[in-house]
Amino acid sequence: xxxxxxxxxxxxxxxxxxxxxxxxxxxxxxxxxxxxxxxxxxxxxxxxxxxxxxxxxxxxxxxxxxxxxxxxxxxxxxxxxxxxxxxxxxxxxxxxxxxxxxxxxxxxxxxxxxxxxxxxxxxxxxxxxxxxxxxxxxxxxxxxxxxxxxxxxxxxxxxxxxxxxxxxxxxxxxxxxxxxxxxxxxxxxxxxxxxxxxxxxxxxxxxxxxxxxxxxxxxxxxxxxxxxxxxxxxxxxxxxxxxxxxxxxxxxxxxxxxxxxxxxxxxxxxxxxxxxxxxxxxxxxxxxxxxxxxxxxxxxxxxxxxxxxxxxxxx
Numbered sequence: 001x002x003x004x005x006x007x008x009x010x011x012x013x014x015x016x017x018x019x020x021x022x023x024x025x026x027x028x029x030x031x032x033x034x035x036x037x038x039x040x041x042x043x044x045x046x047x048x049x050x051x052x053x054x055x056x057x058x059x060x061x062x063x064x065x066x067x068x069x070x071x072x073x074x075x076x077x078x079x080x081x082x083x084x085x086x087x088x089x090x091x092x093x094x095x096x097x098x099x100x101x102x103x104x105x106x107x108x109x110x111x112x113x114x115x116x117x118x119x120x121x122x123x124x125x126x127x128x129x130x131x132x133x134x135x136x137x138x139x140x141x142x143x144x145x146x147x148x149x150x151x152x153x154x155x156x157x158x159x160x161x162x163x164x165x166x167x168x169x170x171x172x173x174x175x176x177x178x179x180x181x182x183x184x185x186x187x188x189x190x191x192x193x194x195x196x197x198x199x200x201x202x203x204x205x206x207x208x209x210x211x212x213x214x215x216x217x218x219x220x221x222x223x224x225x226x227x228x229x230x231x232x233x234x235x236x237x238x239x240x241x242x243x244x245x246x247x248x249x250x251x252x253x254x255x256x257x258x259x260x261x262x263x264x265x266x267x268x269x270x271x272x273x274x275x276x277x278x279x280x281x282x283x284x285x286x287x288x289x290x291x292x293x294x295x296x297x298x299x300x301x302x303x304x305x306x307x308x309x310x311x312x313x314x315x
Contacts, residue, residue, distance in 0.1 A: 002045040003055050007062070013037065015065040016058060023061070023076045027054050030080050053083055060088045067095035074298060078112060081295065087113070099141060100148040103198030108144040114296035115141060125288040127246070127255045129234075129277065132292025133307045135299035138258040139232050143192040145256070146228040155228045155253065156210060160189040162232045163216045163241060186213050189232060216241055225250030234259035234274040236266055242273025262310070 007013050017024050017037070024035045031054040033046035044054050060079050061071060069075070082088040090113045098107035099119055110116040115137050122128045122145045130138040146158045190213060193202050197211075205211040216237065231237070231245055234257045249255055259274045266272060281287050294311070297304040 001048040001051050002043055003051050005042040005044065005055060005058055005062075007040050007042060012062055012065050013040075015071045016042070016061055018071060018073075018076070022073060023071055026073070026076050027057055027080065030054075031057075056088060057083045060092050063092050064095045069095050073301075074111065077301065082113075099144040100151065100196060102195050103201065108141070108196070110141065111137070111298045112296045114290075114292055115298075118290045118292070119145060121288040121290045122254070122256060125286055126253075127249070127257070127281075127287040129257045129274075129281070129287070129289045130292065131259060131261060131274070131278065131289070132296060133260055133262065133294060134297075135303045135307075136292035136296040137298055138260075138292065139188060139230070140192050142230050142232075142256040142258055143189070143196060146230060147193075147196040149228050149254070150210075156226045157228070158193075158205075158211050159219075159224060159227050159229045160186070160193070160211075160213045160232065161216050161219055161230070161245075162186055162189065163234075163236045186215070189213050189230075216245060219245055219248050222248055223250045224248045224253055226252040228254050228256075230256045230258070232258050234277075235261050235264045235272050237273035238266065239271055239273045239276045242277050246277070 007016070015023075027033070028035055031046065031050040033044050033050050033054045035054070035058075036043045036045075042058065044051050044058070046054070057076075057080055060083065061076065064075070064079075065071065079088060079091060082091040094110060094113070094116050097116065098109045100108050102108060110119055118128075118130055118138075119141060121130075122142065130142065132138060143160070146155075146160075149155050150158050193211065193213070197205070202211065206213075216231065227250065229248070234242065236259075237245065245257075246255070257274070257277070261272065261275055261278075264272050278289060282289060294304050294307045297307065
């Protein structure tokens with residue numbers, strides 16, 4: 001069977017084929033079809049069922065291009081997966097959405113349907129718990145949502161925190177004062193903020209106190225009003241630390257808690273505060289629990305394969 005697709009512009013053709021025809025090769029490999037360009041036409045040939053899916057994938061990608069999206073290996077792979085699940089319409093509807101702009105003017109966008117739902121959950125709830133494997137954008141999108149709210153003056157400050165699980169003797173071997181000792185644990189949060197705000201703006205807000213990046217122990221005894229508060233790596237909190245953090249919530253504030261319950265580093269078999277919170281808070285109004293899956297991984301394709309391999313082994 002053969003089906004033809006008309007391309008309206010050179011831009012469409014360049015994006016659909018990609019660098020060294022990388023995008024069309026992914027589609028050809030997935031559906032065992034042949035894709036050939038004849039002038040402004042694409043000819044897709046193969047078995048009827050395979051051609052139908054390949055055409056749906058190509059048309060979805062054309063819609064993304066028409067909405068101003070730049071296709072990547074990652075977005076093409078995700079589009080193929082959504083076609084296989086008969087859900088490509090949800091993917092196409094995300095085109096043009098963005099959470100905020102980085103300091104260089106680059107839009108930060110949800111790259112999967114799960115990420116879009118996560119951002120919606122953050123917008124609609126006071127407390128959101130995002131749980132899932134590495135590479136799903138839990139922390140980065142949370143920081144993007146915080147910066148967006150901060151720029152719109154919905155909150156007056158951003159507070160980012162993580163537990164320093166080796167807060168015992170191992171920290172003592174690191175050089176410097178306490179802040180310098182805990183900085184390596186907070187580095188992923190710094191990196192996300194630098195990306196969104198730029199180093200100069202970050203330093204300015206830090207000096208004013210409108211941005212704070214600190215270990216979880218610094219939160220004790222405080223009430224955090226009018227703030228966007230993010231707790232990262234929450235699987236490494238104890239139940240006592242998690243309760244302490246949750247009860248810091250003040251008026252006009254939002255809380256985001258992120259973590260991966262498969263990567264608990266607590267010593268001596270201690271219980272994870274994140275695991276307990278998921279159980280205790282599951283039916284509390286205005287608290288959303290969002291679970292990412294390997295389908296939401298937006299790092300290298302191998303990261304998804306590695307997660308699946310470990311899940312199979314665990315079963």
